[in-house]
Amino acid sequence: MSIFEYNGSALVAMVGKNCFAIASDRRLGVQLQTIATDFQRISKIHDKLFIGLSGLATDAQTLYQRLVFRHKLYQLREERDMKPETFASLVSAILYEKRFGPYFCQPVIAGLGDxxxxxxxxxxxxxxxxxxxxxxxxxxxSESLYGACESMFKPDMVCLYI
Structure with a gap:
């Protein structure tokens, strides 16, 4: 069994016409044992940017704390919020920095840009x-979610149908 499967998770993000949706399960488990049913995998970075972290729960929480810290530093320096593309590059750089002892999580980033x-x-x-x-x-x-998303997705859906 992979360490990514230890806590279990399901995350999906989908785009529509000038909108997006991000969703996850709320179960925190240790293999087949359920620990909690109110675990938060999706976090708000600012009003137009969200991140979901699947994988090992402890690594996801640690990575989230580092990302919040770096976003606050960016806000202090630039006096504005990060664009989603910039935030994705930041997350990528932080993960690559730890490539020899990685965070065992897979981020999903969703936001509205310019x-x-x-x-x-x-x-x-x-x-x-x-x-x-x-x-x-x-x-x-993810295998089950791919099938569901491929069957339900249509380009330029309005927010109501996502």
Whole structure:
């Protein structure tokens, strides 16, 4: 069994017409044992940017704390919020920095950029980005989520149908 499957997770992000949706499960488990049913995998960075972290729960929480710290430093220096593309590059750099002892998590980033253009991407444990124009999935249920997303996704969906 992979260390990525130890706590289990399911994350999906999908884009629509000037909007996006990001969703996850709330179960925290240790293999087949359920520890909690209210675990938060998706976190708000600012009003137009969210990150979901699947994988080992302790590494996900540590990585999230580092990302919040770096975003606050960026806000102090630049006096503005990060664009989703910039934040994705930051996450990728932090993950690549720890490539020899990686964080065992797979981030999913979703946000609205300039002129409310939706942005979604996912990464592996060493920060290799996978940009998408339709949807991204992550976690132990990714095979099932791919099928559901491929059957339900239509280009330029309105927010109500995502």
């Amino acid at each position: 002129e409310d253009k939706p942005f979604i991407c996912t990464m592996d444990a060493i920060g290799a980005k996978e940009l998408a124009k339709d949807f991204v999935v992550a976690g132990t249920a």
